[in-house]
Amino acid sequence: MENRLEKIKKQLHSSSYKLTPQREATVRVLLEHASDHLSAEDVYLLVKEKYPEIGLATVYRTLELLTELKIVDRVNFGDGVSRYDLRVEGAQHFHHHLVCIECGSVKEIQEDLLEDVELIVEERWKFQITDHRLTFHGICQNCQEKRKKQKKKNSKTASL
């Protein structure tokens, strides 16, 4: 983690930005919640715990900056809030997401899976792909099992 932070520091420097304490605190929160999908507000509240003087605008600006530098990716799962997702180190592409329509949980898929599709798109539509966003909506394993149990219960009740 310290390692990753150092690299991010260098990335900032090479674009002549500084890693200010506020920015460092923000990046640390992102690193500590790498698998979550935090909104700007979420990040703000978490950073505040360790750095109470920080302003909301600074968090927004930092997230904007990190997005520009491709250190984080901004995602939107349709609830009207932007969420920020740390890009996996060295990852060529943004990863995919499974959003459960029952419980709202979000799972990440790091595997690319789109290589063939992208070849087709570049070839057939003459479109030069630089990035992608792929989200599947559906029912997660957990909720599928819940549903099954519920069904059993229902059929028992019905047969009484």
Next chain:
Amino acid sequence: MENRLEKIKKQLHSSSYKLTPQREATVRVLLEHASDHLSAEDVYLLVKEKYPEIGLATVYRTLELLTELKIVDRVNFGDGVSRYDLRVEGAQHFHHHLVCIECGSVKEIQEDLLEDVELIVEERWKFQITDHRLTFHGICQNCQEKRKKQKKKNSKTASL
């Protein structure tokens, strides 16, 4: 088009909603701009041309309703505005989009292309897919050509 409107009317009725004049006017605008990606505001302004008394809230409510009934799909290309996209009749899945990072143009891909990927995801992650969102960001053919021309120009200038 009248045909499509009739079907939408039936869809509404079967969920016990009415196709009020306001709703009809809104649906007509969507049908007339099937390949655009209109925001609620856009739709509102277009509906107003033919039905000036309509209120913004009604348009929002109608779009919400149509989204629920899967007649339109809400998409978000990252500019903070929801856009509404008429679902192609009989289409099993939501179609994909190519968003140009140069000119902002949006092109639709009706081909599925994800069949194999979805099989893998359902199998490997035990996730029961009900819908998806796939957007490619990149450079459209038009802008690629512009870039080439620009390069030529630049090299000419440089050689002077």
Next chain:
DNA sequence: TTTTAAATTATAATAAATATCAAGATAGAA
């Protein structure tokens, strides 16, 4: 140290979307 630019905070402003509520339209019952 002085100078300069970058970055920060607090707060105001903007913009999209939603909630509220009184009034209007509509369909079925009497």
Next chain:
DNA sequence: TTCTATCTTGATATTTATTATAATTTAAAA
């Protein structure tokens, strides 16, 4: 037909996410 209950609408207020502004602070450079 008239009455009544329900649905729908329009105007407006409110909420919420995000961005802009302006004064201040910080940090590096001269």
